[in-house]
Amino acid sequence: MTDCLFCKIVAGEIPAIRITETDRAIAFMDIFPAAPGHALVIPREHHDDALGASDEDLAACMQLASRVGQAAVSHLGATGVTFQSLARPDAGQTVFHLHIHVIPRVAGDGFAVPWPHAEGDLAEIEGHAARLRSAL
Ligand code: AMP
Ligand code: ZN
Numbered sequence: 001m002t003d004c005l006f007c008k009i010v011a012g013e014i015p016a017i018r019i020t021e022t023d024r025a026i027a028f029m030d031i032f033p034a035a036p037g038h039a040l041v042i043p044r045e046h047h048d049d050a051l052g053a054s055d056e057d058l059a060a061c062m063q064l065a066s067r068v069g070q071a072a073v074s075h076l077g078a079t080g081v082t083f084q085s086l087a088r089p090d091a092g093q094t095v096f097h098l099h100i101h102v103i104p105r106v107a108g109d110g111f112a113v114p115w116p117h118a119e120g121d122l123a124e125i126e127g128h129a130a131r132l133r134s135a136l
Pocket of ligand 1 (some may be wrong): 032093097
């Protein structure tokens with residue numbers, strides 16, 4: 001896609017701090033890092049987000065993200081990793097080429113999960129599960 005920022009990174013038309021790559025995916029550093037070592041993994045092929053991507057590219061991206069996360073643990077001192085992929089504007093996505101954030105974590109880093117962990121209504125949860133089940 002010609003006006004896609006991450007397609008331009010894939011093509012080498014704009015600079016990126018690359019880490020590693022495979023035949024399907026590329027890992028590079030996020031230049032607005034949420035934490036030290038924050039990386040992004042993207043497919044070479046354009047997909048807007050994880051909702052529209054092929055199984056092959058989803059698998060390739062998650063496999064590479066895991067490898068980058070393992071390197072953050074073994075070589076950056078991370079003691080945990082957040083893997084995150086936002087899909088569509090209402091989820092907060094700002095670059096519309098599928099990407100997985102690989103964010104190295106340490107205890108007490110203040111990177112809080114954005115929900116309260118309050119117990120839900122079980123009947124409502126069962127209802128949502130039934131609707132998802134019927135779709136799958
Ligand atoms: P999201 O908000 O989930 O769509 O994530 C987009 C990410 O891309 C953000 O974390 C940005 O910091 C990052 N980003 C934007 N432009 C660049 C760039 N030129 N190189 C590396 N990362 C970028
Ligand atoms: Zn793209």
